[in-house]
Amino acid sequence: MEMKVVRRCLLCGAPLQSEDPGKIGYIDPGVYTKRTAEDVVYCNACYAKRHFNPAPASVAAASEGFLTMLKDARASDSLIVYVIDLFSFECSFVPEVTRLIRGLPILVIANKRDLLPKEADDRALRAYVASVFEKEGLSVKAEDVVLTSLSTFSDIGDAMGLLELKRRRHDAYLVGAKMSGKSLFVSSFLRLFHNPSKEAISVSDYPGTDVRVMAIPLDSSSCLYDTPGTDLSNSYVSLVEPSVLHDIVPERAVRERKLEAKEGEVALAGGLAHLEVTEGFVKLLGYFGSEVSLKKAALPKKGTTDVARIMSRAGVSPRTGFLKEATDFDAFEIDVAAGEELDLAVAGLGWWHLSAKKDSRLRLYLMKGVGVYLSKERKIVDGRK
Ligand SMILES: Nc1nc2c(ncn2[C@@H]2O[C@H](COP(=O)(O)OP(=O)(O)OP(=O)(O)O)[C@@H](O)[C@H]2O)c(=O)[nH]1
Ligand SMILES: [Mg+2]
Known part of the structure; x- marks a missing residue:
């Protein structure tokens, strides 16, 4: 038997x-x-x-009331002003939201430009953002994307002009993930705003829902609504302790850091992401906050991989108390052909640009539930090159 x-x-x-x-x-x-x-x-x-599919490992969610509000936006053919955090937005799309806004005009405010290298090519960056939206099935062209650094009071004159043009006297709904910068957009907006109507700016529950929104009159019959941020439950920013959060959110532009890893080695991004080369040889450019150590370590020759132990031995920081057992991690396997290049983004943490020098097989371990995004499109193209 x-x-x-x-x-x-x-x-x-x-x-x-x-x-x-x-x-x-x-x-x-x-x-x-x-x-x-x-x-x-x-x-x-x-x-x-x-593989080469932008579907994150797990997806963020939106409430019933929020979806009711978007059904209104859909019925009135409104403009969607979609604010994203350029540093990490690839896994933040909410499927129900995406479904409801599909077909509506979209203006993308790609915020936190200041966190990406200055020398990155802005045109390529806007094209990249548009490509991520397109992969989600949302029709966005590079010219519908405005780059902003709202915390440094960047000029939103262009964004306001486009908003006025694209809304065609319809309402506009400001949507986006938590912490993407919607409230800062509204404060910048209000600084340049002259109320054209007799209506006052108001904060109240959106009709028929318990969703708190700010309504800014745009003319006698239409408004801009600032809406609550959608969930980031699949991002490290929602899953780690405050001290770790403090270390992973960059305060200034991320610097490109180079690393190579061959079979039997692992590239670590703090004690949060473990990228193991099980076969082959890859070159990596890491884009993570400066407090996140990017290190290479050797894998134990024999036996199963105890990821938490490898992280602890490598002395990487920051480390979280939530990653102890093998079951605390999700594992992904990625095959990359010799000569192939791709971006590998981890929700809330940063990304690697990877080029395979040989046919390679990688294994990525992340905290359970964290989204990951693979793309052949490159986020950062150096404008100087
Ligand atoms: N570096 C940088 N940080 C920014 C920028 N814009 C916003 N932030 C920071 O991101 C955080 C969130 O900004 P908010 O404007 O409150 O974002 P929000 O989308 O209204 O967030 P919710 O109301 O939670 O949905 C704040 O800590 C801001 O300081 C930016 O352009 N650059
Ligand atoms: Mg807000």
Whole structure:
């Protein structure tokens, strides 16, 4: 008699099988037989979703009232003014919100430009932002993206001009993730604002909901609504202790830091992200806050990887009390062909630009529930080059 453990897809849990591509859990026979029981294995469907697909590991959410408000925006063909935190926004899209605003005109305020390197090419950055929106199924062109640094009182004259143009006398709804800078946008807006109507600026519950909004009259029959931020539950910023949060949110422009890692080595971003090279050789450019140590460490030669222990031995900082056991982490496997380049962003923490010098297989460990975004589009292109 023999009993075998049924190998299942790490993501969807379906038992893996190589017989019927039409049934769940299908995995290419070559991949299945090559891997050992210790390998992280996904079925083809999950693999396709995970690779070069912007779907984050877990998604942020919005309340019922918030969605009711957006249904109104949709019914009145309003303008969506979408504020993002340029440093980390790729995993912050909320599927229900995205679905409701699809087809509406969108103006993107890509805020916190000051946290990205000065020499980064602004045109390329706007094109990158538009490409991320496009991947979400939201129609945004580079010219619909305005870069701002609202905490340093950057000029929002252009944004206001575009807002006026794009709203076509309809209402405008200011939306975006928590902490993206919506309130700062409103204060900058109010500084340049002359009330064209007899209505006063008001703060009240949006009709039929318990969503608190500020309504700024734009003319006698339309308003700009400042709305509460959508959830960032899949971001490190919502999951770590305040002291760690303080270390991961950059205070000034992130500096590019270089690292190389080959088979048997791991690149660490503080005690928060563990990027292991199981095969091959990669060059990395890391873009993380200056308090996040970027270090390379050797993996133990034998046995399973105890990620928390590797982080502790490497002496990286910051470290969180929430990452102790293997079950505190999610693991992702990424195959990159020789010569391929990609950006690998971790929600709330930063990103690596990675180029594979050989066919490489990487394994990324993050705190459970944290979103990750893979893209062949490059976020930072050095304007000097
Ligand atoms: N470095 C930098 N920080 C910014 C910028 N804009 C906003 N912040 C910071 O980001 C945080 C959030 O800004 P808010 O304007 O309150 O963001 P919000 O979108 O209204 O946040 P919620 O009301 O929680 O949804 C604050 O600590 C700001 O100082 C910016 O352009 N650069
Ligand atoms: Mg606010």
